[in-house]
Amino acid sequence: MFDRLKRITIYVGNLGSGKTEVAVNTALGLLKLGKETALVDLDIINPYFRARLVRKQLEDMGLKVVSPAGRLSFADLPAVSPAVKGVVENVEMTGVFDVGGDDVGAVALGQYRELLEGRDFQMIFVINTCRPFTRDPEGIIRYLDGIQEASGIRAHGLVNNANLGGETDLDTVLNGFSVVSRVAARIGLPLVFTAVKRDLAEEVRLALGGEAGVLPLDKFMKAPWDP
Amino acid sequence: MxxxxxxxxxxxxxxxxxxxxxxxxxxxxxxxxxxxxxxxxxxxxxxxxxxxxxxxxxxxxxxxxxxxxxxxxxxxxxxxxxxxxxxxxxxxxxxxxxxxxxxxxxxxxxxxxxxxxxxxxxxxxxxxxxxxxxxxxxxxxxxxxxxxxxxxxxxxxxxxxxxxxxxxxxxxxxxxxxxxxxxxxxxxxxxxxxxxxxxRMGRDRKNLINSLYIVPENCEIHNxxxxxxxxxxxxxEQRWEDYHTEGAEMVLVAFGTAARVCKAVVDMFREEGRPVGLLRPITLWPFPWKRVSALADSVRCFLTVEMNMGQMVEDIRLAVNGKRPVRFYGRVGGMLPVARDVYREALKILDGGAD
CATH class of the missing domain: 3.40.50.970 (Thiamin diphosphate (ThDP)-binding fold, Pyr/PP domains)
Structure with a gap:
């Protein structure tokens, strides 16, 4: 699945679409392939449940984590790390960007538009069809347009991340796949892969057939009472 | 649906x-x-x-x-x-x-x-x-x-x-x-x-929205x-949820996010067969003192778990009215109680005597 990705993968999507989990798991997957990988936390929107909260855990696994450091990591300020530029420019480095939710979050990405021009990158739109405003193709396309406009960057592909948290089952994922496929056909973008919690991944892979990419997810953004 | x-x-x-x-x-x-x-x-x-x-x-x-x-x-x-x-x-x-x-x-x-x-x-x-x-x-x-x-x-x-x-x-x-x-x-x-x-819609009196009662006698009546x-x-309107309080020796009292953590703590105790339960107030005011007061007749002690320096604990003590010890465990400043820590605190009280 990872051979479908460029050197730099930028995940955008609406608030709560699961970008962070998809980004963390993508970065760890690339790392396992032996690539020097940086996870770039560009989330200026949500101070809860964002990648920097598990920074130490990810760094211990060998990932480079680029996010505002120290006191700023707890703030709801639109601060990004100056190290982001280094990840884009270093051709030896693989980068996975986690951009904050909605068009508002995508504004933070816009400042790198010129820097990214001509480089080996792709912007991927993560979709959870179980979220309130992205349940049908019309809503999804409206959100995608807003994000493209705010960032000034065109999306290159879509990810199906349909889930109901702990209550996700095969139907949830397949329904999402069907909706995202319709969006893909309508706007002429590829459905790059389907992300799904690890214990369902094999079942999903069988149901979707050999061609469809599947990214098994391990959960990093946990509630305080999660085991 | x-x-x-x-x-x-x-x-x-x-x-x-x-x-x-x-x-x-x-x-x-x-x-x-x-x-x-x-x-x-x-x-x-x-x-x-x-x-x-x-x-x-x-x-x-x-x-x-x-x-x-x-x-x-x-x-x-x-x-x-x-x-x-x-x-x-x-x-x-x-x-x-x-x-x-x-x-x-x-x-x-x-x-x-x-x-x-x-x-x-x-x-x-x-x-x-x-x-x-x-x-x-x-x-x-x-x-x-x-x-x-x-x-x-x-x-x-x-x-x-x-x-x-x-x-x-x-x-x-x-x-x-x-x-x-x-x-x-x-x-x-x-x-x-x-x-x-x-x-006015044809009524004989105007509807006035006001909190001014300038004559003390009238303001007293209003109060x-x-x-x-x-x-x-x-x-x-007192509302609460009982979670395994039946036959409980110790009852944790917590609301909102702290109650979610405490449910995990109760599950840990129940897995070991220890009778620990949770009372979760759903109305903070009116505080469910009826239920707390009733539990005070049967449990050995209470442990309140809050994300503050000890606020609801005062209402619990009022409701318990000295009948049982009421202990407090809190995390503050934006920190969350961790299930394992609450479990240890509860165990200390259970095994070491609540008084």
Whole structure:
């Protein structure tokens, strides 16, 4: 699945679409392939449940984590790390960007538009069809347009991340796949892969057939009472 | 029926819309900003009005106006913003106006931080502003419960003509859980509000919305009437959830996010066959002292777990009335209690003697 990705993968999507989990798991997957990988936390929107909260855990696994450091990591300020530029420019480095939710979050990405021009990158739109405003193709396309406009960057592909948290089952994922496929056909973008919690991944892979990419997810953004 | 994945803050918005709320006035503050963000999109879809005011003081006074005109109306904020609203909340209570106020509590005092806390318990349950008044306070602990309680919040506000507060925290607002929603949104059915200032409509008297009682005798009568209303709320509206309290030797008491952590603690004890339970207050005011008082006859001790320096513990001690020891465990400043730590604390008390 990872051979479908460029050197730099930028995940955008609406608030709560699961970008962070998809980004963390993508970065760890690339790392396992032996690539020097940086996870770039560009989330200026949500101070809860964002990648920097598990920074130490990810760094211990060998990932480079680029996010505002120290006191700023707890703030709801639109601060990004100056190290982001280094990840884009270093051709030896693989980068996975986690951009904050909605068009508002995508504004933070816009400042790198010129820097990214001509480089080996792709912007991927993560979709959870179980979220309130992205349940049908019309809503999804409206959100995608807003994000493209705010960032000034065109999306290159879509990810199906349909889930109901702990209550996700095969139907949830397949329904999402069907909706995202319709969006893909309508706007002429590829459905790059389907992300799904690890214990369902094999079942999903069988149901979707050999061609469809599947990214098994391990959960990093946990509630305080999660085991 | 559809099952969708919602953040707590979004669920407050959707729950309000489904309860017939069509007006929202507020000012952004973390960790509740997803709520105004959601309603800014959602209210126009149902013919409602979303307005970002210039401040929290303006917001609460806009709520006063809409409530006075008989509308179902809501505002929301967090700690510092709720403090700014206190004058207006006192005026709403004084003028007997129904409305819903959401406080997604953050770390304090002062500017504090944007992390989750329960340190506004005193402010919420003691009135908060000036004068003798109470606000009915609901404390959900899951996203589905938020949806369900929003209907009750608006109904109770109308029933008692009194502000109702929904008290949560950042974790509850930000976390996502599946919720079940009806496909259809019923048109709001509001109780008749013969007191609302909507024009004279042929009546022989003007409806005035006011909290000014300049003659002390009249103001005393007004206070006594309010007092009877609060007594009726204490009598009829105490709500709680029992979680394995049957035969419990020790009962943990916690609300909201802390209660979620405590459920995990109770499960750890029950797995070992130790009789530990949880009492989760759903109304913080009126505090469910009836249930606490009854439990005090059978349990050996209580342990209250809060995300503050010990606030609800005072209500528990009042309800227990010296019959059993009441111990306290808290995390503060935006830190969360960890199940393993609460378990250890409870074990220490159980094995070492509660007294």
């Amino acid at each position: 559809a099952k969708i994945l919602m953040k707590g803050n979004e669920a407050i918005g959707e729950g309000a819309v489904r309860a017939g709320c069509r007006y929202f006035f507020g000012y952004p503050i973390t960790p509740q900003s997803e709520l105004p963000h959601y309603l800014a999109k959602r209210l126009p879809e149902v013919g409602g009005l979303y307005l970002q005011a210039e401040s929290e003081v303006a917001s609460i006074n806009m709520v006063f106006g809409a409530a006075g005109a008989g509308a179902r109306v809501m505002t929301s904020s967090s700690g510092p913003g709720i403090s700014l609203m206190q004058e207006g909340i006192s005026y709403l209570a004084g003028a007997e106006l129904p409305c819903v106020i959401v406080n997604m509590i953050r770390g304090g005092p002062g500017l504090g931080n944007i992390a989750p806390a329960q340190s506004d318990y005193f402010q919420a349950t003691r009135g908060g502003g000036h004068g003798d008044y109470r606000v009915l306070v609901l404390a959900p602990s899951s996203v589905q419960e938020i949806i369900d309680l929003m209907q009750d919040a608006f109904d109770l506000a109308d029933k008692y003509r009194n502000p109702v507060m929904l008290a949560g925290d950042g974790v509850l607002g930000q976390m996502m859980e599946p919720v079940i929603l009806d496909d259809e949104i019923k048109p709001p059915s509001l109780p008749e509000k013969s007191w609302a200032a909507t024009g 006594l009437e309010l007092g009877r209303k609060y007594a009726a709320m204490e009598e009829s």
